[in-house]
Amino acid sequence: MTTSPPFGQADLTNCERELIHLAGSVQPHGFLLVLREPALRIVQASANVEQHLGLAATALLGRPPSELGGDFDAVLRALAGTALDEPVPRDCRLAPDGSERRFEVAVHRVADACGSVLVAEFEPADADAADVVDVPAPQIVEHLTRAVQRFGATTTIGTLADAVVRSVRALTGYDRVMVYKFDPDGHGQVIAEARDARLEPLLGHHYPATDIPQRARELYLRNRLRVLVDVHYTASPLVPVRDPDTGADLDMSMCQLRSMSPLHLQYLKNMGVTATLVASLVREGALWGLIACHHYRPRNLRLPVRAACDLIAEVASTRIAAIEHYAHAQVAIQVRRLEQRLIEATSTEGDWRLALFRTPQALLQPLDATGAVLYYEGEFLTAGESPSTPELRALLQWIDGQVGAQPPAAPFACSSLARAQPALDSLTPTASGVLAVKLSTTRPDYLLWLRKEQLHNVTWAGDPSKPMAANDPLQLSPRRSFAAWSEIVRGTAQPWTRSEVAMARAFGAALADIIAQVNAVRLLIVEHQRAQVLATVASAVEPVLVADADRRVLFANESLRRLARRDVAAGTPLASIADWFADMRAAGRMLETVCHGHAPWRGELALRLPAHGGDAAVELPVEVRAEVVPTRDGRPLGFILVFDDRSGPHRAADARAHLEEALVRAGFGAAAAPARDALTQAILANASLAAMDIADADAASPVPALLAELETSMQRATALVARIRDFARGA
Template structure:
């Protein structure tokens, strides 16, 4: 079993497991006091209390906070009354230093099962000290207002990222600001940059996943803003190192002053960077990317500016969600058009498969694919540039064993399965959607090999010298280094995967419809077709022209909680709903009007289930009606999304007076308040317009939480700046 190296004892072979949250020291521009509750006695203190508080750490231990004078203990006691103190809460206070009062700002958070942690930074910078950015309330509100408006107007990830770096650089003044986006393998790429013109550009450079160890990524999700004031700082250790009364070290995961790994500091020195601000961009609980700010001399930010950066990260994450979901909305439009064409082809030609593959552009262009193949009913049909049939069969067998239930994708078949290396020229990249629950039926798209030139920020494989990572690490040289990548295709984007999944779902729907018709016109194929329809996840009922039930599949029986025998006709089906008479009138109209019907019913039960109902009339050649096909979709998630949107709108209405109260007093503040609310409302509309029910409700709920958090952050900002 691999052990995790203690903080500061990792090397390049095990830095992934370094216990960076147990740093045991802080950056010296502030002090840390670990306090025992309820006595509020200091049990641990950083050694630099001598310089910043004019107290020896030894004489401070076991004394209450009030011993430091001023109103520190009063402020901390008020904050400590909160049950949820996992996230640091900022405050300002006064302390007595050598007979005179001095102002500090800081944060308090609680380490579960351990102590209350108080971090303090002096507001008065000593002569010759580090440059500190402090913005008054109106100026900060102006920056935030402009930023929120620019970010909310972005219609793509590219334009959003460009706006992010410009807004952050204007507000914070760092020499270089970058948006750093992670790919599915954890590698990073700089997709936007704003910099001092004297600096060389890093735009487009890639960084290997190993540059940011997994433990660091986890902390970036929890602690959204990380500040380094001076890369050459002398760390102030905790006294004592371990929590008194235990053998454990203080968990510093959420500490703003926590020391950084020596390997990371060396990494920054290798780049020539002195100070940094890193702001996390979190999407659906995952680390989507980072806003990385670099400075080439020591640099600090007041807490109000840090909180503003945190607020903007929430606005950015909300906009990313809206942009992504807008792409999904376009996916839905394309799928509906394709479905319509295939249904028309089925009715005129009797085979949707030929219509699907007849026009390569229709199938290939939306996914930027170079070829496609359909595996259906033991046949292989293809279009575009594809491997040979034996190679396709081998690929199908591999996907069947590794692809899971619905969607399989890769961008380097040769890397993932060397035995299929012969496919690389025409099918290095593959997306496969499964079309049947019990058969190896697939629709696959292919991308041929694409020779890529990847520009890395230094050779990612450069060896150490003298086995000393502090002397020369693999990242010592950050000159652009290009690598020709073979055997791979361009990676599939999230919207392309969503489109493939949606097309597959549409084809499953069409297959069910086609096979339901066959049940009426081809009794000799009944056994084979019944298996296809019966195993479908789509709830289906088929009746004859007199409304007598011919078939109800398992999905419908599960949905209704009835047996086939209990559903002899549509009258019995109508009795399943909360308004059976209205349902029966719809069914009767199918007979009299011979027109399809779309609408919603509610399935009766302890908790009624909303359903989307599609009723199709199947005509015979002589003009009579062979029967009817009814398909039911559970709308529970769609309704949940609607409720989530209504709840969000109510929350925004409730948040408006609070934000207005915070913002009153200047035109810039009022504009910022309006911008924050408008941004949330616009994001809500973009998200809900996507109509992707299983994802809309969680995203709206996440947006509500984000807006509430933005409200709190803005309140804190105003609290800091109104003096």
Template sequence: MIKKNYDSDFCGSLPLHQINLIQPYGYLFVANKSDLRIIQASENVNDLLGEPVDQVVGKSLEQFIRQEEADLLKGRFGSGIDEKVPLTINLTRSDAARRYIALVHVKSDYVVLEVEEAGDESTFLDVFQELKYVMAEINRAETVAAASKVVVEQLKKLSGFDKILMYQFDEQWNGTVIAEVKEDGMEEYLGHKFPASDIPKQARKLYLKNSYRLIPSREYTPVKLYPVINPVSNTFIDLSDCNLRAVAAVHLEYMKNMKIRASMSVRVIRDDKLWGLISCHHKEPMYLNYEMCSVFELLSSVISNKISSLESGEEYQFVNSLQEKKTQIIENVYSEKDLVAGMLKQDLKITDLFSAEGAAVSYRGSIETTGEVPDNEELKNLIYWLQSKPEDKVYHTSNLSSEYDFGSAFSKQASGMISIPVNADRGEYIMMFRPEVVTTVKWGGNPDEAINFDSNGVKYHPRSSFGSWQEVVKQTAKAWKEEEVEVAENLRSFIFEYSAKTL
């Protein structure tokens, strides 16, 4: 698979939250809680207030907004709300007031305001009516694929992005595109996998704090904060949860290589973890006002809840089926009064419990098998190897040949294995095997070239091509699910007790 995991050992260590710059589609203020005195601001506030930033800093926000808005803002400080709260404010410049949206972040020592122009209220109401239909369609979907298809199609209609796709993470944080809608002529990524380093762990962590990430133009000029050092913390301000936070240069280069000039990513959460992203691409610069971004944010919650519900339902049924089969296996052992016969010689075998094609039981001096398994000599050698593992732990792998040197000799029958130790000292194990499943993985570009360093070994660049790159994966079986491993552990406890009683 991927030879170098830049997700964890390089990209994942970049301090994205302390970039100390913002994108110019909005304005940033940092103010004291007590008197709303501005202690830090983005240098573009001159466009907003008609005063240079060095004159704005030190003044109170109350000089620029209405008194009732200032009172409402202060009221948020004592409410105990630690999430970002949007407020409508009217900022005055040359005696003329203009309506804005202020996204308020209440910190322990100060308050942060992200300010953007407010959108048209009537347009938002029209969009909200359409949103109710989209939510109903998502809730009607019976599968994750169907729900994902609905959300990408409807978001494209609502927003006008050239391409929208749903991107699901696997256990290694590689992402697979499971739904896509696009304009003609754009590269198709449906079914393609992208390496974890494309959205490294630092970036993924920030999605737990931010529902979405909007980049209206990759060709923007970043705006500095003044003063550079936050006077309260005496460090760069932490912009982790700021939508306006500037973009790392490598990601802008990544967008350029993808031939897009604007993007938006919306999180999909399950069990408080990042499950996937809704990724939006546009060939030209594109700005979405806060109201439209809120639609995306709301749909993020709807699709997250739907996916959680669907997957939880599937998992419940799967676990329930496992428990029923495990109970029957235990009953078989007791009725046969024999461990091996109860597991291998009934209508319901242990292979049925673990969706395996073969099983071998090494018990009290003999090896009995069912289905497709390695030959006896290979099984004996495998048992010697298993004895080097922790004797009280279930062992499982879906790529045995990568861990056991001689595994490639029987990979067709046994690329996957789960083993339950009965008595490791005596070489007694119950082993289930899954056959090799040869798969072709379509990558969006060569994953081994996800990151390319300059000759100095310091500066780096993302890959320049995202064309389909195929990888044939061999000697790998269908992976064992966490629930199956748990059932194997439970079965190990029963087997240990049963063996002790029948000695």
């Protein structure tokens, strides 16, 4: 059984599992008190409380907060009833010896076996230290207003990241500020940097995934902002080390003063870094990247400045989601063009495959591919550079084994075929990178995009193949050398981006849809192929209904029966399906347009679903695509109706309406517009723009979750603004 090493006892072989959230000590620039609820008696204190208050930690144990003097007791009463899931900052005064001292305190709640405790972290606010960044609250608000406005104007990740690093450095004064983005394998790259001119640039440098252990990544998701004041600090332990009521270590996941792993401190020392700030960039609940700040002397930030950095990261995360989702939404435009071209080719030529490959660049360019391959019904069609047919058969056999039982259009991506399957190394010159989508549930039909081998330099911050020379974490660094180290990556293609994978998925889904329609046409044209075509249509994910030229139903697949909760027999008059819809007149007009007007129809109607299997009768929004299939002389050969469940987009619309209501409740509604200041207007404008970008997508399935995440982000932004204004009023 694999065990997790306690804090400070990890080495370079097991640091992934180090219990860094159970540090049991704090950085000494502040002190920590733990108070058991509901009595609010002090059960733990950091040993350095004596340096800050002149009282030994043991003398505080069991005492109420009122005995510390000042207004700490009043601060706790004011926070009563607050969730305190994350630290809430307040100004506080303590006077244990009658001499009043001012502190900034952050309070949060930790649940444990005996109920819960309050964790209070104090940092001196009176001292005018040279290493503490203290920006007046009005100036912070002005700076944030300009920053949020700049973020909202960006349209690419690069320009956004550049605006972020400039904004954070201007506010905090760190020597170096970077935006660090993770790739799908967890490796990181510096994509933006603002630095002192005397420092060597790190822009473009790559960092192995091992530089940030998994436990640290999990904490970055929970505790979005972390500050290290001086890498050379001596940690102050908790007294007692474990909670006397539970016998357990204090969960310090959300503690701002929490000591950092000795391995991480050694890592920073080897870089020559003295102080850091790290803020998380989160997208769809996952760690997208980090804002990483380095300083080469001790440096601390007042809590309002930290809140401002947190707000910058929060707004930037929202903009990242909007930019990336908007880019994905543009895929739908290209897919619709492809779909129309293939449908037209099917009607006029009888074969959509020829139209797909007639203009190779239309297939290759959107995904920056050097080759493309379609394998359909046992035949290959290729465009651009591709391997030989025997090599392609071996490649498809391997890909099909990797894909397994995944649904159609689920992408498979690989940027180094030789590493993933050495037996296919001979394909490297033309197919080092492969992006594949499966087009059928019953046959190994695939559309593949290929990228040939690309020799390129990767600049690593230290040699990634030499992480250590021994195993003593206190004497050896995670990597001794941080000099730029370049390697030529052979047998590798340019990795497929998230947008490209999304585009492949959309292309595959469109082709799967087209294939269902085409096979329905073939059912009308080639009767002797009926059995084969019928099986394909019957297994299609898309609900399809086919009618002949006499407007009688020839076939309805199982997907349609499940969607409509109805059986429809062959020979049923097509006009009778108008009874399926809540608005029968509208459905009748749709059928009239297609059957008598011989014109295509596309629109949204509501299916009236009967009670079935314990489910109550409901109305289901569907998009209906009705096409008339002409013969060569223009007469109608038959009709095809394809149904698409639109309940997902409706949920997206409901989610957007819910977000708008939440904005109104939070004071961002139109009635409150005259009272808004520039920062509030900027945050609202950014949120509104993000909401529009997110909602402007045909693929509606992730939209409700993204809008809900945007609402949560707005709530956090509102709270952070309130905190900053609290400090402004206090000032």
